[in-house]
Amino acid sequence: xxxxxxxxxxxxxxxxxxxxxxxxxxxFAYTPILPLMESQADLSSASAATLAxxxxxxxxxxxxxxxxxxxxxxxxxSLRLSLVVLVATLALMPATESVACWMVLRxxxxxxxxxxxxxxxxxxxxxxxxxxxxxxxxxxxVGGGIALSGLAILALGPSADWRVGWLVAAGLAAVxxxxxxxxxxxxxxxxxxxxxxxTPAPTPTPTPGARRRFGWLMAAYFCEGVGYIVSATFxxxxxxxxxxxxxxxxxxxxxVGVAALPSCVVWxxxxxxxxxxxxxxxxxAVQAVAVAVSAVSDSAAVQLIGALCFGGTFMxxxxxxxxxxxxxVGPRAAAIGTAVYGLGQVVGPLTVAPLLGRGYTSALAxxxxxxALGVVFMIPLLRSSPQPVxxxx
Numbered sequence: 127x128x129x130x131x132x133x134x135x136x137x138x139x140x141x142x143x144x145x146x147x148x149x150x151x152x153x154f155a156y157t158p159i160l161p162l163m164e165s166q167a168d169l170s171s172a173s174a175a176t177l178a179x180x181x182x183x184x185x186x187x188x189x190x191x192x193x194x195x196x197x198x199x200x201x202x203x204s205l206r207l208s209l210v211v212l213v214a215t216l217a218l219m220p221a222t223e224s225v226a227c228w229m230v231l232r233x234x235x236x237x238x239x240x241x242x243x244x245x246x247x248x249x250x251x252x253x254x255x256x257x258x259x260x261x262x263x264x265x266x267x268v269g270g271g272i273a274l275s276g277l278a279i280l281a282l283g284p285s286a287d288w289r290v291g292w293l294v295a296a297g298l299a300a301v302x303x304x305x306x307x308x309x310x311x312x313x314x315x316x317x318x319x320x321x322x323x324x325t326p327a328p329t330p331t332p333t334p335g336a337r338r339r340f341g342w343l344m345a346a347y348f349c350e351g352v353g354y355i356v357s358a359t360f361x362x363x364x365x366x367x368x369x370x371x372x373x374x375x376x377x378x379x380x381x382v383g384v385a386a387l388p389s390c391v392v393w394x395x396x397x398x399x400x401x402x403x404x405x406x407x408x409x410x411a412v413q414a415v416a417v418a419v420s421a422v423s424d425s426a427a428v429q430l431i432g433a434l435c436f437g438g439t440f441m442x443x444x445x446x447x448x449x450x451x452x453x454x455v456g457p458r459a460a461a462i463g464t465a466v467y468g469l470g471q472v473v474g475p476l477t478v479a480p481l482l483g484r485g486y487t488s489a490l491a492x493x494x495x496x497x498a499l500g501v502v503f504m505i506p507l508l509r510s511s512p513q514p515v516x517x518x519x
Contacts, residue, residue, distance in 0.1 A: 137310075138260045141246050142267030144209070144306035147299045148242035150271015150383065152212040152235050153181060155295035157359060158279040158379045161366040162288035171482030173225050175475040178359045180229040182475070184236020186468035191237070192244040202311045208241040209303045216296035220289030249309055262391035265441055269386025272437070274298060276362075276383055280376030332455045335510075340454040342506045343403075344466045347447045349500030350410065351470020354440045356478055356493030357417045358382075361433070364486035368424050378433040385437030393442030397449070406446040407504040409439040414497035421490035 156178070163169040169177075215235040219228065250264040278294050279286070332340070361382070362375040397405050416435035419428055444467070451459030474496075478489035 138263050140306050140309050141250050141264040143302045144242055144246045144309060145267035146271030147209060147212060147302045148239045149268040151275055151295050151299040152239045154272050155275040158276050158362050158376055159288055159291040160363045162291055166288045167223055172479055175479040175482055177228055177232050178475040179472055181232040181236040182471040184233035185240045186472055188237035188240025189464045189468050192241060204241055205245045205309060208238040211238040213296055213299045213303060216292055216299055219292040259391040262394045265390045266387040268441055269383045273380050273383025276376050276379035336454045339507055340451060342503050343451055346500040346503040347463060348466050348470045349496050350443050351467040352474040353493040353497035355471040355474040356489055357436055359475060360486050360489055364490055365429055367486055374426050378429050381430050381433035382437035385434040386441050389438045389442045390445050393446055402446045402450040403507045406443055407501060407508060409443045410497055410501045413439040414494050417490055418494035421487050
């Protein structure tokens with residue numbers, strides 16, 4: 127039974143707030159707090175990359191566990207426990223200055239983030255429905271959480287204590303957790319993913335040609351995982367390190383979140399008129415340019431425009447890639463794509479870690495280069511991509 131419109135909207139709101147906790151705060155509050163930790167807690171660039179990697183390893187482990195234990199992770203108890211764990215890991219960060227303890231906390235936060243993401247994705251696809259823009263707005267909650275974390279740290283001011291930053295993030299996550307607490311468990315099934323919600327995932331028997339196309343798609347998606355995570359982790363610290371206005375780092379992160387909030391809806395609508403492959407290629411190219419200009423420019427206007435372009439593409443690429451993957455090889459594309467994307471996010475910080483001692487410019491440049499390689503991997507798909515059937519509004 128399809129829920130009433132008002133009930134569905136309330137469900138969309140609660141699900142989006144769950145993702146704001148899981149990703150925007152539980153995962154990415156680290157980004158605007160990182161410059162404070164570097165200046166006040168003597169966190170080195172190498173250790174910063176290590177902490178990021180620990181969180182992304184946790185996310186990968188949580189995503190894989192959710193794939194094989196989807197009945198457990200699909201329970202409301204799992205959601206609530208994961209939300210509580212996320213809040214606790216944020217609140218415990220100021221309790222120590224041990225990098226080893228921070229690594230454990232960030233790893234656990236990654237596992238919990240993945241559990242909430244998979245649970246919420248399943249609920250969104252099953253309960254919100256495949257028609258309209260509801261699922262897109264649910265995943266826009268990631269952007270809302272990012273913007274909220276940036277606003278909170280910016281409001282604290284440049285002289286804020288890094289410990290206070292983590293406690294504020296924990297407090298905000300706790301408040302949003304109350305709203306997400308009553309999300310329904312959905313129906314028992316394989317975990318849903320952030321694919322294109324405009325059509326239900328088909329279950330084709332993959333042909334050799336479809337498998338080859340899927341291989342190119344996953345190669346590009348791996349590049350997205352590497353390139354996007356480098357920027358998402360170090361963007362604020364990079365802006366702070368080039369001597370720009372003190373407020374700009376926080377403003378840049380807010381811009382990323384604001385752009386990400388409606389981005390999934392925008393890319394879903396575009397993919398109804400143009401092929402997902404074409405739209406993903408455009409999004410990758412825009413993101414590569416955005417990360418590249420962030421690496422070299424000290425102009426506030428350029429940095430803000432680059433942040434808007436970056437924020438407006440990374441969630442859209444996730445939805446487009448997994449939506450196209452479902453068409454090529456069926457529902458298992460979600461599991462494969464999650465693993466490929468998660469592996470890219472682990473590799474990203476490790477790849478640029480040796481460069482961080484000389485600043486963040488080289489790291490962002492590498493990220494931009496990997497994203498550009500992703501565009502190259504999309505070319506074989508563009509040559510044989512069918513156009514979508516256009517429907518009248």
